[in-house]
Amino acid sequence: MSLNSFLRSFKLTYQLSNLLNRSKLDYLRPLYKKYGIKKPPHAPISYADFKDLPQDDLPFWDRHSLAQAADKNADFQAFSPLIQDSIRSWSEKGYAIIPGYFAQEAEAVNQEIEQLLAQKKIAFRYGNKLMFVWKKSPLMASLGQKPELIRLLSFLLGRPVELFQSINFLQGSEQxxxxxxxxxxxxxxxxxxxxxxxxxxIKIPQGALFYYPGSHKLPFVSKLDFEHGGSAFRLGKNAYKAYEDKIEAQIRAKQLKKEYFEAKKGDILIWHANLLHGGSPIASAELSRKSMVFHYYAKDVIRYHEISERPSLMQ
Ligand SMILES: O=C(O)CCC(=O)C(=O)O
Structure with a gap:
């Protein structure tokens, strides 16, 4: 274990780092007050802190069927016919595919990534991921925050959204x-x-994205549901692997049907927070899978990382 991983296994290390970044956690103060969480924002937080609270405030289209409401919903009717077709089954499937959404912009992103890598302004982390490029690239920031896209995502989530994270890939994640x-x-x-x-x-051998339609309706799997190996002071070494094993067992037990996103350049797939998905194995090491993903939080919600119990830092 490297010194870095050793230090990161202690909850106290994260707390110190959170304290150094405390202004990025101020957004949590009114939310902790609203939900009766009696902790300072820099403290570890996990689903265990929320499990006894009412869990009924899910997004609107989790509680109502978009397909059934579509014809009478003015916001839905304001979208183009292509988008209406793509999102109609959102409540049932937990994903929406919009062909060619970024067809015009995709090549510019590829060039931007190549340039930023050559200039050493970005670097791979966690294996083959380019994290948070949108914070360094006005092009990525403008695509991720395209007003029409933000309007669509806010509609699907039933609340205004804000861009949090982007990840760029040159090859599949195999996640x-x-x-x-x-x-x-x-x-x-x-x-x-x-x-x-x-x-x-992108074809399957390149490590295509895969997903399980309808799996967003399964209960959220938190650290309360698997042996994470942590304690009050330390995080479990193999917690994430234990999580992945738990999800794999659930997929097998429920015989969930897997689908692959064999996409054309510029196609997009929007997924629900709880939709099970991942990256297929790469059939041959030289195969590329240029792609990117944007993650958005709804405004005015508590945000954290269940595995490390770390609250999300917001600018
Ligand atoms: O692109 C992939 O292969 C997986 C990405 C992913 O799982 C994610 O961003 O949550």
Whole structure:
């Protein structure tokens, strides 16, 4: 174990880092007050702190069927016919595919990423991920915050959204199935939404994105549901692997049907916070899978990382 991983296994290390970044946690103060959380914003926080609170404040389209309401909903009717078709089954499927949404912009993003890498302004982390490029690239920031896209995501989530994270990939993630709520947990639950963008044509051998339609309706799997190996002071070493194993067992037990997103350059897939998804194995090391994903939180919700119990820092 490296010194860095060793230090990161102590909750106190995160608390100290949170204290140094305390202004980025101020947004939590009124929310903790609203929900009766008796902790300072720099303290570890996890689903265990919320499990006894009412869990009924889910996004509007989790509580109502968009397909059934669509014909009478003025906001829905204001979208183009293409978008209406794409999102109509949102409540039932937990995802929406919009063909060609970023077809005009995809190549400019590829060039931007190449340039930023050459200039050493961005670097890979966690294996092959380019994290938060939107904070360094006006182009990425403008695509991720395109007003028409923000309007669509806010409609799907039933609250205004704000861009939190972007990840760019040159190759597939090969990430096992998971729900984004384990990485970006909210209270109330489900107040996160993601947009995945194909930046080239992508077939399964390149490590295509996969997902399980309807899996967003399963209960959120928190650290209370698997052996995470942590204690009051330390985080469990293999907590994330234990989580992935738990999800895999759930997929098997429920015989969930897997689908692949074989995308054309510029196609997008929007997923619900709790939709199970991941990256397929890459069939051959030289295959690229240029893509990016934007993650958005709803405004005015508590945000944290369930595995590390760290509240999300917001600018
Ligand atoms: O792009 C992928 O392969 C997976 C991305 C993902 O799982 C995520 O961003 O949550």
């Amino acid at each position: 096992r199935a998971h729900s984004d709520l384990i990485h970006m947990t909210t209270h109330p639950l489900h107040h996160l939404i993601a947009v995945w963008v194909a930046l080239e044509d």
